[in-house]
Amino acid sequence: MSEGPNASDFHDLDPAIRVLMGPGPSDVPPRVLRAMAAPTLGHLDPDFLELMTETQVLLRAVFQTQNPLTIPVSGTGSAGMEACFVNLVEPGDQVAIVVNGVFGTRMVDCAGRLGAEIIPIEVEWGRAADPQAVADALKGKQPKIVAVVHAETSTGVCQPLTEIIAIAKEHGALMMVDCVTSLGGVEVALDSWEIDAAFSGTQKCLSCPPGLAPLSFDEKAVAKMMARKTKVKSWYLDLTMVGDYWGAQRKYHHTAPINMIYALREALRLVVEEGLDARFARHRLNHEALVAGIEGMGLRMLVPAAERLASLNSVCIPAGADDLGTRRALLRQFGLEIGAGLGPLAGKIWRVGLQGHSATERNVRLFLTALESVLKSQDVEAQPGGPEAADRVYARSR
Amino acid sequence: MSEGPNASDFHDLDPAIRVLMGPGPSDVPPRVLRAMAAPTLGHLDPDFLELMTETQVLLRAVFQTQNPLTIPVSGTGSAGMEACFVNLVEPGDQVAIVVNGVFGTRMVDCAGRLGAEIIPIEVEWGRAADPQAVADALKGKQPKIVAVVHAETSTGVCQPLTEIIAIAKEHGALMMVDCVTSLGGVEVALDSWEIDAAFSGTQKCLSCPPGLAPLSFDEKAVAKMMARKTKVKSWYLDLTMVGDYWGAQRKYHHTAPINMIYALREALRLVVEEGLDARFARHRLNHEALVAGIEGMGLRMLVPAAERLASLNSVCIPAGADDLGTRRALLRQFGLEIGAGLGPLAGKIWRVGLQGHSATERNVRLFLTALESVLKSQDVEAQPGGPEAADRVYARSR
Numbered sequence: 172m173s174e175g176p177n178a179s180d181f182h183d184l185d186p187a188i189r190v191l192m193g194p195g196p197s198d199v200p201p202r203v204l205r206a207m208a209a210p211t212l213g214h215l216d217p218d219f220l221e222l223m224t225e226t227q228v229l230l231r232a233v234f235q236t237q238n239p240l241t242i243p244v245s246g247t248g249s250a251g252m253e254a255c256f257v258n259l260v261e262p263g264d265q266v267a268i269v270v271n272g273v274f275g276t277r278m279v280d281c282a283g284r285l286g287a288e289i290i291p292i293e294v295e296w297g298r299a300a301d302p303q304a305v306a307d308a309l310k311g312k313q314p315k316i317v318a319v320v321h322a323e324t325s326t327g328v329c330q331p332l333t334e335i336i337a338i339a340k341e342h343g344a345l346m347m348v349d350c351v352t353s354l355g356g357v358e359v360a361l362d363s364w365e366i367d368a369a370f371s372g373t374q375k376c377l378s379c380p381p382g383l384a385p386l387s388f389d390e391k392a393v394a395k396m397m398a399r400k401t402k403v404k405s406w407y408l409d410l411t412m413v414g415d416y417w418g419a420q421r422k423y424h425h426t427a428p429i430n431m432i433y434a435l436r437e438a439l440r441l442v443v444e445e446g447l448d449a450r451f452a453r454h455r456l457n458h459e460a461l462v463a464g465i466e467g468m469g470l471r472m473l474v475p476a477a478e479r480l481a482s483l484n485s486v487c488i489p490a491g492a493d494d495l496g497t498r499r500a501l502l503r504q505f506g507l508e509i510g511a512g513l514g515p516l517a518g519k520i521w522r523v524g525l526q527g528h529s530a531t532e533r534n535v536r537l538f539l540t541a542l543e544s545v546l547k548s549q550d551v552e553a554q555p556g557g558p559e560a561a562d563r564v565y566a567r568s569r
Numbered sequence: 570m571s572e573g574p575n576a577s578d579f580h581d582l583d584p585a586i587r588v589l590m591g592p593g594p595s596d597v598p599p600r601v602l603r604a605m606a607a608p609t610l611g612h613l614d615p616d617f618l619e620l621m622t623e624t625q626v627l628l629r630a631v632f633q634t635q636n637p638l639t640i641p642v643s644g645t646g647s648a649g650m651e652a653c654f655v656n657l658v659e660p661g662d663q664v665a666i667v668v669n670g671v672f673g674t675r676m677v678d679c680a681g682r683l684g685a686e687i688i689p690i691e692v693e694w695g696r697a698a699d700p701q702a703v704a705d706a707l708k709g710k711q712p713k714i715v716a717v718v719h720a721e722t723s724t725g726v727c728q729p730l731t732e733i734i735a736i737a738k739e740h741g742a743l744m745m746v747d748c749v750t751s752l753g754g755v756e757v758a759l760d761s762w763e764i765d766a767a768f769s770g771t772q773k774c775l776s777c778p779p780g781l782a783p784l785s786f787d788e789k790a791v792a793k794m795m796a797r798k799t800k801v802k803s804w805y806l807d808l809t810m811v812g813d814y815w816g817a818q819r820k821y822h823h824t825a826p827i828n829m830i831y832a833l834r835e836a837l838r839l840v841v842e843e844g845l846d847a848r849f850a851r852h853r854l855n856h857e858a859l860v861a862g863i864e865g866m867g868l869r870m871l872v873p874a875a876e877r878l879a880s881l882n883s884v885c886i887p888a889g890a891d892d893l894g895t896r897r898a899l900l901r902q903f904g905l906e907i908g909a910g911l912g913p914l915a916g917k918i919w920r921v922g923l924q925g926h927s928a929t930e931r932n933v934r935l936f937l938t939a940l941e942s943v944l945k946s947q948d949v950e951a952q953p954g955g956p957e958a959a960d961r962v963y964a965r966s967r
Contacts, residue, residue, distance in 0.1 A: 175630040178842035181623055184604045184831055187616050191609065196827060199609045206582045207828065208606035211589065211597045211778050213906045218585050225579055232573040245780070246644045246805060249823040253805040281804040374824055380609050382643070382780055382826035404802050406679040407644060407651040423911075425647040426772055429594060430605065430828065433582055444576035508611045513821075527728035 189502075190529070192538055193510035194324045194483060195352065196374035197526035199434075202516065203379055206437035207430050215273075223417065225561050226432055229439035233354060233377075233447070234369065234387050236361035242417040243383040243435055244408065245428050248351040248372025251384025253281055254346055254408040255318075255368050258388075258396045264315040265422045267344070269300045269307060269335075273325035273513050274349055278318050285404060290314060296515055297326045297485070298336030299478040303335035314344040315395070318366075321359065322352035325513045327474050327485035327522065329357060336365055345392055351375055354385065355442050356454040356482040356526055361387055368392040373431075376454070377484050378527030379438035382431040439528075454481040457530045460564040464539040467560025468546075468553045473520050482530070484523040485516070492551045494518050500548070505541040535561055587900075588927070590936055591751065591908035592722045592881060594772035594779050595924035598830075601777055604835035605828050612825045621815065624830055627837035631752060631775075631845070632767065632785050634759035636808040640815040641781040641833055642806065643826050646749040646770025649782025651679055653716075653745055653766050656794045658785075660684030662713040664892075665706060665742070667733075671723035671911050672747055672832045676716050683802060689713060693728055694913055695724045695883065697876040700732035701953040712742040713793070714766075722773075723911045725872050725883035725920065727755060734763055746775035749773055752783065753840050754852040754924055760784055766790040771829075774852070774880050776925030777836035782827040852879040855928045858962040859921065862937040865958025866944075866951045873919050880928070882921040883914070890949045892916050898946070903939040935961055 191198045212219040231241045244254045256278070258286070260266060266287040268278045271294035280290050292308045294300045296510040298321070309317070317339035319330050335521065339346040350359045356376025361369055367389050374381035388396070388410070396403075396410060403409040407425065415422040442450060457483035462472055465486055473485040488494055494511065501507040510522035523538060539557045546553045589596045610617040629639045644654045650691040654676070658664060664685040666676045668693035672676065677687050690706045698717065706922045707715070715737035717728050730746065737744040743765040753776025759767055765787045772779035786794070786808070794801075794808060805823065815819040840848060841909045856879035860870055863884050871883040886892055896919070899905040908920035921936060937955045944951045 175633075176626055176836060176841060181627070181838050181841075184607055184620075184835060186607050186610050186620070186831070187614075188608055189610060189614065191611060193611050193914070195824060196609050196611060199828075204606040204608070205827075208586050208602040209582050210586055210602070211594050211772075212584050212587060213591050213594060214779070215591075216585075216587065216906060222582075222584070228574055229579065235573075246648065247824050247826060250644065250805045253803060257803075277804065284800050284802050327667060372824070372910075374609075374827075380826065380828040381612070381824040382829050401680050405651060405655075406675065406682060407648050426593065426645050426770070426779040428645060428740060428778065428826075428829070429772075430597075430602075430778040430832075431780050433584070433826075436579070437582060440576060440579050443574060443579075449671070492898050501615075508614060559591075 188506060190507045190534055190537060192524050192529055192534060193271060193508045194522045194524050195526055197378045197522050197524060197529040199378055199380055200441060200528045201435045204237050207380065207434035209433050211429050214429060215423060218420055219429065222432065222436060226436045226439065227417065229443060230385050233442055234359060234361050234441055235363065236387050238361065238387045238389050239412055240361065240393055240410065241387040243432060244386050245425065246384055247381045248384050250408065251370030251372065251386045252278060252349060254384065254386055254410060255370050256282045256285055257405045257408050258403055258410045259316060259345060259368060259392060260285045260287045261399055261401055263288060265290055265312055265429045266294060266316045266318060267314040267563065269294060269319040270307065271298060271326065271328060272296050272320065272323035273299060274320045276325055297328060297473045302338060305335050305407050306338050309342055314342055316347050317344045318347040320349040321483060322350065322357060322480050324352040324483050324514065327480050327483045328478050329480035332364060340365065345395060352480065352482050355450065356530065358451050359481065373435055373438065376527045377438045377442065379434045382428055391535065454525060454530045456568050457525050457532060457535050458484060460533045460561040461525060461538065462532065463564045464557040464561035468543060468557035470553065482524060482526045484525065485520040486518055486523055489551055489553065491550055492546060496549065497545050500545045501541055503522065505537065507537060507541055532565055586904060588905045588932055588935060590922050590927055590932055591906045592920045592922050593924055594770060595776045595922060595927040597776055597778055598839060598926045600839065601835045603833050605778065607831050609827050611899060612827060613821060617827065618819055620830065620834060624834045624837065625815065626964045627841060628783050630758050631837055631840055632757060633761065634785050636759065636785045636787050638791055638808065638812055639785040641830060643823065644782055644786050644827065645779045646782050648806065649770065649784045650676060650747060650766030652782065652784055653768050654680045654683055655765060655803045655806050656808045657714060657743060658683045658685045658791060659797055659799055661686060663711055664695060664714045664716060665689055665690060665712040667692060667703065667717040669696060669724065670694055670718065670721035671696060672718045695726060695871045697726050698729045700736060703733050704736050707736060707740055712740055714745050715742045716745040718747040719757065720748065720755060720880060721876050721883050724751040724914065725878050725881045726876050727878035730762060730810035738763065743793060750880050751880065754928065755846065755878065756849050771833055771836065775830045775836045775840065780826060780942065782834050852923060852928045854966050855923050855930060855933050856882060858930065858959040859923060859933045861962045862933065862955040862959035866941060866955035868951065870951055880924045882923065883918040884921055885918055887949055887951065889947065890944060891947055894947065895943050898943045899939055903935065905935060905939055930963055939965055
């Protein structure tokens with residue numbers, strides 16, 4: 172190499188310490204960071220194969236499933252979405268998709284590339300789908316798959332699933348659920364709810380760095396995959412092969428992201444140590460305190476109370492407030508990251524995550540007081556009672 | 570959750586300390602593990618965007634290219650392969666692929682799924698392709714892409730590229746190269762060699778944990794991608810969108826694997842600190858010492874000297890030796906991982922990696938003495954002069 176950068180051009184890595192209250196990643200506990208930095212094992216090392224087994228046992232516990240095919244896909248959450256569609260869709264299959272945000276829209280794009288005949292079920296962004304609308308859309312159709320986003324990260328909507336699952340079953344369709352922003356923070360019970368295929372990400376309520384996509388297929392989903400007439404379009408995500416690596420055979424397919432799996436195992440251990448019910452309650456409590464604080468300040472939530480997602484809170488930007496300026500000030504003055512609105516909600520909402528390790532009283536109080544301070548600096552009218560309203564929620568819980 | 574595993578069922582992560590001399594992953598330097606464990610930033614945090622830029626500058630230096638589209642794909646090495654094919658192949662395209670090992674075979678599988686009309690160029694496993702065979706196979710054909718594996722990890726062959734690249738250019742085809750086991754250990758010079766598309770992995774000669782796939786497209790590859798008549802079959806790997814996140818726009822596509830990128834940046838810094846030429850020379854020296862030791866013991870290398878890959882050494886298993894027993898003994902007695910043969914070479918070779926941080930005199934000596942000891946315990950005849958033959962190579966270099 173004749174020319175090029177000098178080593179001295181690049182400083183030692185020293186990222187700022189943030190409080191991550193955006194749409195994800197969430198704050199990663201030191202235990203998870205430490206586990207990730209353990210020495211790398213080979214992907215066929217007997218010690219690593221044992222860690223894989225343990226990771227699968229823990230993942231099944233968190234997904235509340237006995238599905239043998241429960242694995243972390245070697246990519247971020249969207250790779251989990253793609254793995255679901257690429258393995259389950261064959262060209263010409265009817266696939267019904269609820270579209271009420273970025274991630275439903277993304278599903279349509281993904282399934283469409285694979286030759287699916289999409290049945291879109293369009294719903295206002297910021298609202299959950301009415302099961303009746305789903306039933307109506309499916310009348311006279313033969314969908315092979317019904318897909319919904321459980322936790323719409325772009326809007327803060329938590330989609331009730333029971334009735335939609337029943338409708339999918341009536342049509343003999345597989346039920347596929349995007350649990351990226353719910354798993355580990357808001358209940359997801361694959362077996363008792365009869366979800367056939369689900370995917371998630373590690374960097375939301377599991378508080379592990381991004382890089383893996385937990386996925387689970389039940390026997391019906393596996394049967395559809397095994398009965399394919401066409402080869403899966405993706406070599407990398409072909410679960411008939413990836414499943415042999417994570418199954419009893421441990422047959423080499425691709426090199427697994429070893430250290431990311433260390434991190435996921437540790438993050439899942441933390442979930443099991445806390446207990447799922449306690450964890451869901453913690454997310455719910457901090458969400459209620461945050462909403463009380465926001466409403467106490469006279470601001471508005473985008474999503475109606477019954478449809479709100481604890482792990483992602485969409486706050487309407489008040490009149491006169493500077494969207495970007497507020498986010499920048501929170502980051503610079505308080506080290507606090509929140510998210511911007513996407514698509515039609517850009518400039519209209521802030522997205523405030525309470526996910527995993529980030530869902531704490533301390534963070535809720537920091538956000539409320541910091542937001543109050545920044546809005547005041549912009550001469551935006553906000554009532555002074557925000558933090559105190561949150562107090563009352565926490566007092567109730569003690 | 571009613572039942573399920575108890576937290577106490579899972580011990581603190583404490584993987585064995587190995588010496589990784591298999592086909593990869595290689596040993597990861599403590600600096601890289603430490604960098605990976607730095608606190609997670611958001612994927613749109615201004616500090617992280619800067620780290621992305623630096624990672625790209627460093628990646629370009631290591632690929633020896635100015636290509637703007639030089640990025641780490643969010644998956645392991647095989648995701649890099651898939652990203653190349655899925656973005657560059659349209660149904661019906663003729664794609665010529667040299668097949669002389671597992672990774673050429675994998676390319677055929679991957680491109681075939683995308684509707685490519687494959688022109689396979691079959692070569693004996695353990696040998697490089699003769700450029701004349703490539704020229705003959707392409708006669709009368711109109712290949713859009715010619716794809717070869719530079720460093721065949723399954724056999725230990727380093728494919729000379731100059732003439733094959735010239736043949737591809739004569740046909741107006743894009744030249745695509747799998748550099749998974751060469752990048753950072755054996756020279757790869759994208760611009761001066763006129764390679765149009767290349768992919769690699771992080772866990773080989775870059776000595777970063779697995780989880781990212783460095784990839785680079787030149788302007789011809791980008792032009793073919795932008796002129797597609799059909800949408801890229803993969804949403805996750807669609808570089809027309811992923812490129813916007815890594816490009817000037819920094820437009821959100823999917824959440825990047827933040828901490829893996831910390832690790833890659835640090836691994837690349839280490840490469841630049843050492844210098845590419847010094848690094849290639851180190852790989853070459855330790856390879857020569859290992860070969861001298863193997864031949865000094867009276868054992869044989871699979872690949873003819875002129876076609877050998879420094880970073881992956883395939884040693885023929887001597888008569889009477891127990892393949893699995895030897896690998897197990899090396900792991901249990903010496904903490905030393907080497908790789909098994911794959912496919913037609915299973916049971917016939919051992920694969921000994923000298924990649925990145927693992928390519929050291931200390932490791933070569935450990936391997937030779939450990940192998941000598943294990944073979945002796947199996948009553949396999951091996952000449953006693955192995956380690957001494959390696960001595961002579963190191964002495965020459967001082």
